[in-house]
Amino acid sequence: DAGITQSPRHKVTETGTPVTLRCHQTENHRYMYWYRQDPGHGLRLIHYSYGVKDTDKGEVSDGYSVSRSKTEDFLLTLESATSSQTSVYFCAISEGDSRPETQYFGPGTRLLVL
Amino acid sequence: AQSVTQLDSQVPVFEEAPVELRCNYSSSVSVYLFWYVQYPNQGLQLLLKYLSGSTLVKGINGFEAEFNKSQTSFHLRKPSVHISDTAEYFCAVSASLGGAQKLVFGQGTRLTINP
Numbered sequence: 001d002a003g004i005t006q007s008p009r010h011k012v013t014e015t016g017t018p019v020t021l022r023c024h025q026t027e028n029h030r031y032m033y034w035y036r037q038d039p040g041h042g043l044r045l046i047h048y049s050y051g052v053k054d055t056d057k058g059e060v061s062d063g064y065s066v067s068r069s070k071t072e073d074f075l076l077t078l079e080s081a082t083s084s085q086t087s088v089y090f091c092a093i094s095e096g097d098s099r100p101e102t103q104y105f106g107p108g109t110r111l112l113v114l
Numbered sequence: 115a116q117s118v119t120q121l122d123s124q125v126p127v128f129e130e131a132p133v134e135l136r137c138n139y140s141s142s143v144s145v146y147l148f149w150y151v152q153y154p155n156q157g158l159q160l161l162l163k164y165l166s167g168s169t170l171v172k173g174i175n176g177f178e179a180e181f182n183k184s185q186t187s188f189h190l191r192k193p194s195v196h197i198s199d200t201a202e203y204f205c206a207v208s209a210s211l212g213g214a215q216k217l218v219f220g221q222g223t224r225l226t227i228n229p
Contacts, residue, residue, distance in 0.1 A: 004157075031214055040123075042204055042219030043158075050214050058216065090157060092217075100146040100165060100208040100215050105157040 003027050004106035006091050012112045019078040021109050023091030025071075032074040033092040033103065034058075034066065036085075043090060049074055081113045116140055116209040120220035128228050129197055135190040135223045137205035146208040147188040148217065149179055153201045161203070164188060175199070200227045 003026030013019050023032060031050055035043040035058075045058030047066040055066050063085060065077045078085055089109045094101040121136040139145060146165050150158040162173025169181040179190045188205060202224050206217040 033216070040221055042118075042120075042206075042221045043217070044219070045211075045216050048211065048214055048216065056211075056214075058211075094215075102148070102160055102163060103217055104160070105150075107157045 004091060004093060004104060006089075006106040006109050008109060009107065010110045012114065013081050014114050015082055016080050019081050019111065019113075021076045021089055021111070023074045023076070023106060025074075025091075025093050027093060027095075027104075028071060029093040029095050030071075031094045031101070032068065033094075034064075034074065034076045035090045035092060036060065036087040037090060037108070038087050046076065046089075078111075081111075083113050085111065086113045087111060116142060116145075116207045116218045118205050118207050118218055118220035120203075120205055120223050122223050123221065124224045124226065126226045126228060127195055130194050132193050133191065133195050133199075133225065135203050135205075135225065137188045137190065137220060139186050139188060139205075139207045142207075147179075147181065148206045148208070149173065149177070149188075149190050150204045150206060151175075151201050152204065152222075158204065161190070195225075195227050197227050197229065199225060201225060 005024045007022045033048040034046040037043045044060045049055045049068040067075045091106040092103040094103045117140040119138045148163045149161040164181045172178045202222045205220040
């Protein structure tokens with residue numbers, strides 16, 4: 001299994017509060033991704049990173065921001081959580097040295113916004 | 115833009131029966147396709163992938179998939195399923211994203227195995 005951990009694994013929060021999810025990898029992979037999983041939608045890309053301090057938006061980035069200050073950590077922040085952000089969030093990594101690449105997924109964080 | 119359609123949201127089958135999970139993708143010059151499996155309360159695990167070469171791809175746990183360019187399909191098959199195959203299965207296509215490549219996922223197919 002790829003060395004990817006996500007924290008917390010479960011979180012309940014209230015509308016309007018900030019929330020930060022963490023993804024940590026031990027593989028030294030260049031690319032890191034945040035997806036959200038919702039019934040009927042599969043997984044959709046929120047943001048991705050192609051190196052330290054290098055990030056870009058995915059298809060559902062509104063209301064989310066990310067940061068990557070170290071190769072191994074990729075943080076996803078919900079600045080002001082809304083009920084529509086209740087979802088399961090997955091982090092993924094890929095090596096970045098070949099095309100196409102396999103992405104390896106973390107165990108997920110289940111977020112409930114009340 | 116690349117897209118993926120999984121034609122069945124749920125597929126119930128009996129144990130030891132064969133199964134086919136259907137996946138169609140939007141056409142592109144070069145296409146790279148993946149099947150992932152998600153067991154309950156877990157992350158996604160790669161089952162198999164098609165990059166080039168033989169159109170019949172074999173994966174883990176006895177699964178295989180066939181790439182059909184003319185029908186833009188990448189259906190997943192297993193000749194005899196087991197209770198432990200109960201999971202959700204996702205088809206995905208790789209799409210360019212600047213210098214990176216993202217995965218575009220289908221909606222998922224929930225496979226339920228009945229004894």
